[in-house]
Amino acid sequence: MRQYEKTGILSAKDLQIPSEKQLEKGVAILECVQEIPCNPCVESCPVHAISMKDINAPPVNDFEKCIGCTKCVGICPGLAIFVVKVAGKKAWVTLPYEFVPTPQIGDSVKALDRTGAIQTNALVKKVIKQGKTMVITIEIDSDLAMDIRNIKV
Numbered sequence: 001m002r003q004y005e006k007t008g009i010l011s012a013k014d015l016q017i018p019s020e021k022q023l024e025k026g027v028a029i030l031e032c033v034q035e036i037p038c039n040p041c042v043e044s045c046p047v048h049a050i051s052m053k054d055i056n057a058p059p060v061n062d063f064e065k066c067i068g069c070t071k072c073v074g075i076c077p078g079l080a081i082f083v084v085k086v087a088g089k090k091a092w093v094t095l096p097y098e099f100v101p102t103p104q105i106g107d108s109v110k111a112l113d114r115t116g117a118i119q120t121n122a123l124v125k126k127v128i129k130q131g132k133t134m135v136i137t138i139e140i141d142s143d144l145a146m147d148i149r150n151i152k153v
């Protein structure tokens with residue numbers, strides 16, 4: 001049994017990890033490992049980067065095709081997709097957010113890891129609405145790019 005099956009918390013070793021070069025252009029990390037019949041992420045991608053062997057299989061992102069457009073982030077009912085972009089010591093994580101109040105551009109928020117622990121402060125850089133989900137881009141230090149997956153406003 002894998003660790004996340006006991007804890008419900010994924011770690012980087014459970015995921016497809018992009019190369020440094022792919023992170024520099026910005027790519028979607030699909031934190032979806034369950035075998036469930038779901039595929040809006042596949043349908044949402046304008047460049048057909050996301051694929052599945054079948055409707056129950058976990059999605060796979062072709063990081064070479066992915067252009068980091070963030071269209072898949074708000075569409076995922078499991079809130080399991082994050083776009084990560086890194087440039088030098090800075091990183092930008094785009095994440096789905098469904099709590100209120102909605103953060104505003106320029107706000108300072110707490111950045112949380114996958115366990116919900118506060119790791120650092122983050123600056124809100126972009127806020128867009130995708131259906132009922134807000135899609136928020138935050139700026140953090142690049143060494144936390146693959147760890148920060150939520151915010152506390």
Ligand code: SF4
Binds near residue numbers: 028044047061065066
């Ligand atoms: S970020 Fe855009 S290009 Fe990349 S997988 Fe998502 S929808 Fe496709």
Ligand code: SF4
Binds near residue numbers: 032039041075077
């Ligand atoms: S939409 Fe979300 S939950 Fe559904 S398969 Fe894609 S990543 Fe997984």
